[in-house]
Amino acid sequence: MPIPGTTKLRRLDENLGALNIQLTADDLRRIDDAAAQITIEGARYPEAVEAMTGR
Amino acid sequence: MRTRTLGKNGPEVSALGLGCMGMSFSYGPPKDKHAMIGLIRAAVERGVTFFDTAEVYGPFVNEELVGEALAPVRDRVVIATKFGFNTQIDPRNVKAGERALDSRPEHIREVAEASLSSCLAASPPRRTPLGPRSRSPGYWPKSGGSCPSRARPSCAGWTRTSAR
Numbered sequence: 655m656p657i658p659g660t661t662k663l664r665r666l667d668e669n670l671g672a673l674n675i676q677l678t679a680d681d682l683r684r685i686d687d688a689a690a691q692i693t694i695e696g697a698r699y700p701e702a703v704e705a706m707t708g709r
Numbered sequence: 710m711r712t713r714t715l716g717k718n719g720p721e722v723s724a725l726g727l728g729c730m731g732m733s734f735s736y737g738p739p740k741d742k743h744a745m746i747g748l749i750r751a752a753v754e755r756g757v758t759f760f761d762t763a764e765v766y767g768p769f770v771n772e773e774l775v776g777e778a779l780a781p782v783r784d785r786v787v788i789a790t791k792f793g794f795n796t797q798i799d800p801r802n803v804k805a806g807e808r809a810l811d812s813r814p815e816h817i818r819e820v821a822e823a824s825l826s827s828c829l830a831a832s833p834p835r836r837t838p839l840g841p842r843s844r845s846p847g848y849w850p851k852s853g854g855s856c857p858s859r860a861r862p863s864c865a866g867w868t869r870t871s872a873r
Contacts (some may be wrong), residue, residue, distance in 0.1 A: 655713060655715065655722075655726060655759065656724075656725055656726065656834075657725075657726035657727065657761040657789075657795055658727070658730040659727070659728030659729065659730055659731045659732075659761075660727075660728075660731070661731055661732055661736075661744075661745065662738045662748075663748060663751055665757070666727070666748065666752055667755075669725060670725060670756075670757070672725065672755070673710075673711060673724055673725055673860065681769075684717065693824070700864075704804075705803075706794075706809050706810050708841060
């Protein structure tokens with residue numbers, strides 16, 4: 655369930671505009687390929703908060 | 710507005726929800742309350758029926774904001790909230806015997822009741838059922854030095870706030 659946050663009306667309208675976009679299988683493949691090029695850096699949370707996640 | 714069903718038998722909500730955390734918490738100083746109420750109501754006008762908040766956002770004030778904004782349309786919208794933190798404890802400095810997470814059924818019951826009254830009341834009750842604890846300030850990281858800005862840009866803005 656996507657719940658993009660914003661504090662600006664124009665961003666809300668942009669976000670809602672996403673409902674009008676239908677991604678094709680090719681779109682998704684290209685997005686996956688591009689995302690795979692990104693090196694993930696850093697942790698999910700600051701250390702103290704991570705310690706509270708039970709993992 | 711397209712819709713989705715939450716879970717298998719849950720309520721039907723708009724295909725896109727609105728995350729409300731940044732209106733009060735985590736992304737810098739809280740935004741103007743009246744402007745944010747206007748934004749939430751603008752979302753309702755556009756067909757959004759799903760709104761996300763949590764007890765820790767503020768703490769408390771974001772639930773109250775969302776509750777106040779949605780009170781006039783409470784029968785038409787769904788609010789998601791979460792609870793389980795002890796908002797009195799600074800997670801950076803948890804002392805022996807303290808619980809930063811509090812998942813005891815009695816705690817969950819208490820905070821769930823408090824969240825319900827925050828989210829459902831037209832005039833916020835200021836969480837009076839909770840007693841003194843709820844009137845004390847909550848402690849949250851002000852600026853995590855270890856905060857990975859790419860992974861989670863929001864956390865640097867966490868700040869100490871007072872529950873009303």
